[in-house]
Amino acid sequence: MKRSVMSQKIGFFILSLCIITTLFFLGIILYFITVRGLKVISWEFLTQAPRNGMTEGGVAPAIIGTFYLTLGAILFALPLGLACAIYLTEYTPKNTVVNILRISINTLAGVPSVVFGLFGLAVFVKFFNFGVSILSGSLTLGILILPGIISASQEALTAIPHSFREASLALGATKWQTIRRIVLPASLPGILTGVILSIGRAAGETAPILFTAAAFYIRGYPDSVFSEVMALPYHIYGLMTEGTFPEKQTQIAYGCALILMLLVLLISAVAIYFRQKQRRVHYG
Amino acid sequence: MDKHEVQIRVSNLNFFYGKTCALKNINMDIYKKKITAIIGPSGCGKSTLIRLFNRMNDLVLNSRVEGHIYIDGEDILSAKTDVVELRRKVGMVFQKPNPFPKSIYRNISYGLEVNNVKNKKYIEEKVIDSLKNSALWEEVKDRLNESALMLSGGQQQRLCIARCLAVEPEVILFDEPCASLDPISTRKIEELITELKKQYTIVIVTHNMQQAARVSDYTAFLYLGELVEYGTTEKLFTVPENPKTEEYLSGKFG
Numbered sequence: 001m002k003r004s005v006m007s008q009k010i011g012f013f014i015l016s017l018c019i020i021t022t023l024f025f026l027g028i029i030l031y032f033i034t035v036r037g038l039k040v041i042s043w044e045f046l047t048q049a050p051r052n053g054m055t056e057g058g059v060a061p062a063i064i065g066t067f068y069l070t071l072g073a074i075l076f077a078l079p080l081g082l083a084c085a086i087y088l089t090e091y092t093p094k095n096t097v098v099n100i101l102r103i104s105i106n107t108l109a110g111v112p113s114v115v116f117g118l119f120g121l122a123v124f125v126k127f128f129n130f131g132v133s134i135l136s137g138s139l140t141l142g143i144l145i146l147p148g149i150i151s152a153s154q155e156a157l158t159a160i161p162h163s164f165r166e167a168s169l170a171l172g173a174t175k176w177q178t179i180r181r182i183v184l185p186a187s188l189p190g191i192l193t194g195v196i197l198s199i200g201r202a203a204g205e206t207a208p209i210l211f212t213a214a215a216f217y218i219r220g221y222p223d224s225v226f227s228e229v230m231a232l233p234y235h236i237y238g239l240m241t242e243g244t245f246p247e248k249q250t251q252i253a254y255g256c257a258l259i260l261m262l263l264v265l266l267i268s269a270v271a272i273y274f275r276q277k278q279r280r281v282h283y284g
Numbered sequence: 285m286d287k288h289e290v291q292i293r294v295s296n297l298n299f300f301y302g303k304t305c306a307l308k309n310i311n312m313d314i315y316k317k318k319i320t321a322i323i324g325p326s327g328c329g330k331s332t333l334i335r336l337f338n339r340m341n342d343l344v345l346n347s348r349v350e351g352h353i354y355i356d357g358e359d360i361l362s363a364k365t366d367v368v369e370l371r372r373k374v375g376m377v378f379q380k381p382n383p384f385p386k387s388i389y390r391n392i393s394y395g396l397e398v399n400n401v402k403n404k405k406y407i408e409e410k411v412i413d414s415l416k417n418s419a420l421w422e423e424v425k426d427r428l429n430e431s432a433l434m435l436s437g438g439q440q441q442r443l444c445i446a447r448c449l450a451v452e453p454e455v456i457l458f459d460e461p462c463a464s465l466d467p468i469s470t471r472k473i474e475e476l477i478t479e480l481k482k483q484y485t486i487v488i489v490t491h492n493m494q495q496a497a498r499v500s501d502y503t504a505f506l507y508l509g510e511l512v513e514y515g516t517t518e519k520l521f522t523v524p525e526n527p528k529t530e531e532y533l534s535g536k537f538g
């Protein structure tokens with residue numbers, strides 16, 4: 001009796017310690033980036049292009065570039081990934097071939113991002129001749145996040161109780177009607193969770209856009225999907241490794257990091273908003 | 285027994301899950317606008333049997349069926365059967381209430397929408413009608429746009445019945461519709477089923493012998509995949525022919 005109470009207390013203490021440690025690091029990161037980033041962030045920083053060899057002005061082109069790249073990646077990967085997930089969970093029997101497919105997709109998720117970068121260079125930039133462009137970068141990032149979107153969607157789809165499907169079929173709905181009108185809406189919150197995670201990943205990756213989309217400095221803003229762009233993560237990398245005024249550049253890099261964080265939060269907030277709205281419709 | 289019109293005729297029916305035989309040589313006639321109860325101990329094949337009537341077992345991998353089931357004279361087990369069409373005609377209410385995670389209104393309109401009914405006015409009338417016929421209207425008329433998942437278990441089950449009525453089936457299959465409900469909800473559903481008999485042919489699977497005795501006109505006793513006895517409820521419950529039936533009814537096993 002006494003012993004079990006004691007061990008429960010110890011267990012609880014250890015768990016709390018883990019949580020506190022995690023929160024501590026999270027807090028430190030946020031604090032560090034926010035404090036350092038806020039020093040340089042201003043209206044000008046958000047809306048102007050860089051000047052004087054990246055030491056003055058703003059980072060607007062990089063913000064816009066990252067926004068386009070991320071948006072493009074999602075627009076490409078979400079429909080494709082969702083279609084794959086639907087096919088794999090709803091239309092294929094659970095046999096060896098499908099299992100191998102599943103394992104391959106999961107393996108794809110573990111491939112280092114720089115490999116995707118090389119792949120994008122070979123396929124989109126060179127073979128399809130899209131050049132170093134938003135299009136090539138978006139497609140490369142899209143392929144990078146595809147496995148995540150597929151497995152999140154698969155999980156969300158399989159979580160829908162069988163009884164919903166049976167009820168729908170028993171009313172004379174076809175399989176496709178059942179998927180489109182019952183299964184998909186009900187699994188949307190789960191799918192959006194996958195999308196949110198992917199947004200963070202796509203926005204933050206440097207290696208995949210290194211050879212496919214990004215440039216350290218470009219005059220003006222992108223005017224088509226075939227434009228080369230600046231992007232926040234690559235800009236940070238550039239500021240920290242090139243140039244002649246490391247002190248000023250480091251400050252700007254922290255500003256970029258803060259903006260990147262906020263941008264991911266903003267895009268995620270939109271996805272979370274839709275997710276909550278969907279949940280309310282269904283369960284509220 | 286022969287004076288009624290036959291709605292479903294089961295003939296030499298065998299059913300297999302993989303290699304195990306779940307139904308053995310079933311022969312029975314189910315009559316129009318009567319309530320037929322199927323009773324028997326757990327695992328005897330009751331669900332398997334009624335899920336064949338709307339081809340729900342098509343979803344089970346590695347299953348195999350032999351024999352014939354005629355509904356209004358048509359062999360519904362034939363490969364030519366339009367399963368979607370069949371399921372409109374033969375509705376089903378499941379053991380656990382399973383409303384869609386949608387509003388009460390949309391739960392019922394769904395069946396019409398997937399069957400290509402476009403007329404909003406007609407859909408609305410049908411929703412109200414179905415709710416009235418399932419004795420749920422008074423309880424939900426002010427909150428048709430609320431989620432169906434907010435309803436109680438018994439209300440959810442009546443909603444499932446309403447959903448089924450909306451597509452105007454001829455036959456309604458109930459698979460232990462009261463298994464997860466309290467006695468009051470159970471009584472409401474039983475009353476409802478008795479009421480529905482005027483318009484529909486009803487087949488109800490139940491574990492509860494009193495329930496079978498209360499609501500049904502005919503009762504079939506299944507045991508280990510075989511139809512042991514089938515006849516009017518009155519006869520089966522008072523003077524069963526087969527000693528096995530008597531044993532089951534008196535609670536010797538089950």
Ligand SMILES: Nc1ncnc2c1ncn2[C@@H]1O[C@H](COP(=O)(O)OP(=O)(O)OP(=O)(O)O)[C@@H](O)[C@H]1O
Pocket residue numbers: 301306324325326327328329330331332333344491
């Ligand atoms: N999908 C399945 N795959 C393999 N065997 C199954 C499957 N479904 C049911 N069975 C088996 O078939 C037999 C009949 O099952 P069924 O569900 O029809 O019984 P039941 O009479 O409805 O039982 P209960 O009263 O418990 O619902 C059982 O032995 C069961 O184990």
Ligand SMILES: [Mg+2]
Pocket residue numbers: 330331332459
């Ligand atoms: Mg059953």
